[in-house]
Amino acid sequence: MTAALGRRARRRWAFLILGGALAMPYWILVDTVARLFVAPRGPAGEIVLSFADLGAALPLIAVTAVFPVVGTLEASAARTLLGVPLESSPESRMRTALWSVLHLGLGLLVAGATLALPPAVVALLVRPIVPAWSGRVAWFPAWLAPLLGAVLAVAAVAGVGGAGRLLARSAPPLLGPSAADRLAALEARNVRLAERNRLARELHDSVGHALSVVTLQAGAAGRVLDADPAFARLALGAIEDAARGALAELDHVLGLLREDGASPSPPPDLRDLHRLVEAARAAGASVEVRADIDALPAVVSREAYRIVQEGLTNALKHAADAPVTVLVEQAHGSLTVTVANPLGVGHRTGHRPGRRPGAPTGGHGLKGIRERAELLGGTAESGVREGCWRLAARIPLP
Amino acid sequence: MSAAKPVAEMTAAAVTVLLADDEPLVRSGLAAILGAEPDLEVVGEAGTGAEAVSLCRSSAPDVVLMDVRMPALDGIQATRRIVDAPDPPRVVVLTTFENDDYVYDALQAGACGFLLKRARPAEIVQAVRLAAVGDTLMFPAAIRDLALRHRAPGSASGPASLSARLTDREREVLALMASGLSNGEIARSLTLGTETVKTHVGNVLAKLGARDRTQAVVLAYQSGFVRP
Numbered sequence: 001m002t003a004a005l006g007r008r009a010r011r012r013w014a015f016l017i018l019g020g021a022l023a024m025p026y027w028i029l030v031d032t033v034a035r036l037f038v039a040p041r042g043p044a045g046e047i048v049l050s051f052a053d054l055g056a057a058l059p060l061i062a063v064t065a066v067f068p069v070v071g072t073l074e075a076s077a078a079r080t081l082l083g084v085p086l087e088s089s090p091e092s093r094m095r096t097a098l099w100s101v102l103h104l105g106l107g108l109l110v111a112g113a114t115l116a117l118p119p120a121v122v123a124l125l126v127r128p129i130v131p132a133w134s135g136r137v138a139w140f141p142a143w144l145a146p147l148l149g150a151v152l153a154v155a156a157v158a159g160v161g162g163a164g165r166l167l168a169r170s171a172p173p174l175l176g177p178s179a180a181d182r183l184a185a186l187e188a189r190n191v192r193l194a195e196r197n198r199l200a201r202e203l204h205d206s207v208g209h210a211l212s213v214v215t216l217q218a219g220a221a222g223r224v225l226d227a228d229p230a231f232a233r234l235a236l237g238a239i240e241d242a243a244r245g246a247l248a249e250l251d252h253v254l255g256l257l258r259e260d261g262a263s264p265s266p267p268p269d270l271r272d273l274h275r276l277v278e279a280a281r282a283a284g285a286s287v288e289v290r291a292d293i294d295a296l297p298a299v300v301s302r303e304a305y306r307i308v309q310e311g312l313t314n315a316l317k318h319a320a321d322a323p324v325t326v327l328v329e330q331a332h333g334s335l336t337v338t339v340a341n342p343l344g345v346g347h348r349t350g351h352r353p354g355r356r357p358g359a360p361t362g363g364h365g366l367k368g369i370r371e372r373a374e375l376l377g378g379t380a381e382s383g384v385r386e387g388c389w390r391l392a393a394r395i396p397l398p
Numbered sequence: 399m400s401a402a403k404p405v406a407e408m409t410a411a412a413v414t415v416l417l418a419d420d421e422p423l424v425r426s427g428l429a430a431i432l433g434a435e436p437d438l439e440v441v442g443e444a445g446t447g448a449e450a451v452s453l454c455r456s457s458a459p460d461v462v463l464m465d466v467r468m469p470a471l472d473g474i475q476a477t478r479r480i481v482d483a484p485d486p487p488r489v490v491v492l493t494t495f496e497n498d499d500y501v502y503d504a505l506q507a508g509a510c511g512f513l514l515k516r517a518r519p520a521e522i523v524q525a526v527r528l529a530a531v532g533d534t535l536m537f538p539a540a541i542r543d544l545a546l547r548h549r550a551p552g553s554a555s556g557p558a559s560l561s562a563r564l565t566d567r568e569r570e571v572l573a574l575m576a577s578g579l580s581n582g583e584i585a586r587s588l589t590l591g592t593e594t595v596k597t598h599v600g601n602v603l604a605k606l607g608a609r610d611r612t613q614a615v616v617l618a619y620q621s622g623f624v625r626p
Contacts, residue, residue: 208494209421212515216427219519223434231430238423367420370469 005157008083012164015081017114019107026057027108054108061104065097074099075175082164084171099174106163117156124149195256195267202253205368210246214239269301270328273308277326280312284321287312291328296335300395303372304328304337307380310365311339311391314382318389319343333397334378340390369393412439413530416457418450418476419465419492424515428463431519438526447471451479454487460530462489463513466500474500474507481508481609488529496540502548510612511536512544531580533599535611538578545619563605569623571598576615576624 031053040049064070074096078084127145177185221235268275270293277287293301308326315324319341327338366382369391373380378395415432417425417440425443432438441457444450447464448471454462462480466473477489491504491512501512510532513525528534535541564572567588574584581599585592599611608614618624 204495212494213421213423213427215516216424216431219522220427220430223519224430227434228430231426235427235430242423367467371467 009161009164011081011083012168013110013114013160015077015103015167016107016110016160016163018077018081019103019105020109020111020114021107023054023057023061023104023108023111026060026104027053030056030060050112054105057108058101058105062097062101065100066093068093070100071096071175074103078167078171078175082168082171084168084175095174099170102170102174103167106167110160110163113156113159117152121149121153121156124152199253199256202249202368206249206365207246207253210242210249213242214246217242267302267305269298269305270296270308271301272305273326273328276305276309276312280316280324283316285312285316286323287326288323289326289328291326292330293328294330296330297398300335300376300397303376303395304335304393306372307337307369307391307393308339310369311337311382313365314391315339315341315389330397335395335397337393337395338390339392340388342388343384366391412437413461413526414439414441414457414459415526416440416442416444416450416453416459416462416487418444418447418453418462418468418473420445420468421465424465424492428522431522432526435523438523445469447473447476450476454480455483459487461526462487463492463526464489464504464509465492466498466504474503477504477509478507488532490525490529490536496543502544505544505612505616508609510610511541513537532610533582533596534580535575535578535615538576538615541612541615542576542619545616549620549622564602568598568602568605571595572602572614572618573624575599575602575611576618 031049034049034053034056038049040046071093124145127149128142217235217239221232221239225232270291273289273291273293277289280287293304296304308328311326312324315322322341322343324339324341327336327340329336329338366380369382370380373393373395376395378393380391380393382391383389415438417428419425419428422445425445429440429443432440441459442453444453445468447468450462450464450468450473451471453459462477464473464477468476471479473491477491480486480489486508489504489509491501491509492515493501493512494515496514504512510529511525513522513536517525525536528536570588571584574587579587581595582592584590584599585595588595590598602608603610603614606614606617608617615624
């Protein structure tokens with residue numbers, strides 16, 4: 001009995017009374033309209049009409065639940081008064097409507113009982129002492145009245161408690177996120193995490209690498225400035241290139257981070273290949289493309305895009321006027337991506353002296369490609385062969 | 399590590415160094431920094447882990463500066479192979495970031511310390527000299543952080559079992575090793591002879607099953623025996 005009157009039960013009761021209060025306008029509206037057509041006879045008729053009004057108000061309550069604000073308000077009231085942990089507001093209008101009908105309908109019943117039953121119980125309990133209070137209802141013996149009063153009181157408390165429990169139990173399925181909502185939220189979280197990890201990795205690989213090169217080359221140049229000015233000059237060139245490359249990467253990554261605030265655009269994949277090629281052509285390259293991109297898994301398609309991107313960037317950097325060939329082929333259960341261009345006149349990698357710091361190798365981008373290809377169980381290699389610079393990657397298809 | 403410590407035990411012959419990093423610009427920078435020192439000599443450069451292993455056999459360097467991520471055998475596997483050979487050189491791992499998990503793996507594989515690529519030239523030179531002598535922990539604070547970050551909860555050797563294996567004197571020596579003191583400095587601090595300290599250090603390593611000083615100190619931190 002203490003639980004039935006405890007703090008939790010009282011809060012649930014308050015929540016039901018709130019529902020009753022919210023239901024009142026509907027009930028009054030229906031009642032007013034109904035009285036235009038029917039005139040109830042006697043107290044029994046009034047009671048029947050009241051319950052009929054309640055039944056007719058329920059569809060109205062369900063209809064108004066289509067406003068999203070209802071779901072939000074109901075969820076926050078349920079969180080506070082029912083003590084139900086709800087992670088997010090409901091998404092489904094159908095479920096919100098069901099919940100509103102349950103809450104307001106039960107609330108109206110409980111509110112009515114709360115108003116009507118205490119006087120009735122008191123009247124029954126005192127009937128043997130104050131017979132005048134019992135009025136005209138006298139179809140049972142007076143000595144039974146206190147017993148009936150006690151039963152009524154217990155039944156009322158039990159009924160209110162039961163209604164509260166029913167609401168508390170229905171809140172999570174009706175107001176909380178559905179399994180599909182939760183799955184979608186989890187999926188979104190995973191996508192965000194993967195994106196963050198990718199950005200961290202990019203910063204680690206590109207900017208970290210470039211700054212290491214800058215630090216070491218600058219330190220070395222400072223040490224040998226007098227003894228080996230030629231080395232110092234080359235080191236300065238390498239520092240300049242590495243820092244410029246790092247700034248470009250930083251620009252790119254910061255751009256992605258800023259976009260993250262809005263809805264993140266999906267990373268590009270091979271379906272965006274034409275844009276990449278157009279950009280390269282706009283930069284003056286002559287690019288020939290043969291690509292079979294049908295039915296590729298998303299992750300393979302994304303990586304293949306990045307491989308082509310890296311290959312085109314490298315080709316543009318080193319031999320802007322040489323024709324570039326991009327091949328994307330699916331055969332023998334794997335995807336092969338090849339970016340090749342003949343070494344043009346003045347191709348810088350061709351002139352790099354062996355142990356000297358020289359033009360940047362573009363190494364970290366290619367290194368990243370190799371690592372990601374390996375992550376997917378594939379391989380990637382780049383280099384000069386038969387007068388052509390070639391980046392070739394093979395990624396197995398599931 | 400601001401002022402260079404005098405390295406008393408240094409021999410007259412130059413310390414030979416092998417550089418292993420797949421980025422030529424890192425190698426050329428390191429080569430220029432180390433080559434400018436009369437007592438250091440770069441005897442080889444490797445672009446892959448496999449190359450590093452074979453150059454170690456042919457040129458027998460005193461110290462290897464080893465990048466972790468390299469094609470054809472990464473730095474961790476290369477380190478493992480190099481230290482498994484008889485009379486191995488000391489391997490120092492090169493890293494861009496301190497909090498790379500790879501660094502810990504490399505220490506487990508047998509590297510005696512690690513060196514940040516952003517270290518000052520003087521620190522790089524000093525680290526190579528210290529590694530060559532092998533009686534001082536490199537960058538003690540960094541090793542401590544690394545050990546604590548990788549402390550496995552409920553590891554087999556608690557402080558009790560670890561310290562129970564050591565004598566009081568050995569415990570003192572281990573604590574001083576952890577703070578980065580050389581054998582000579584430990585000897586002065588405990589007013590013992592350097593040879594005695596060497597014996598204690600050897601006993602500590604043997605009792606802990608540690609390959610070298612670095613591993614012993616990492617164990618000491620991880621077991622909670624030495625507190626930061």
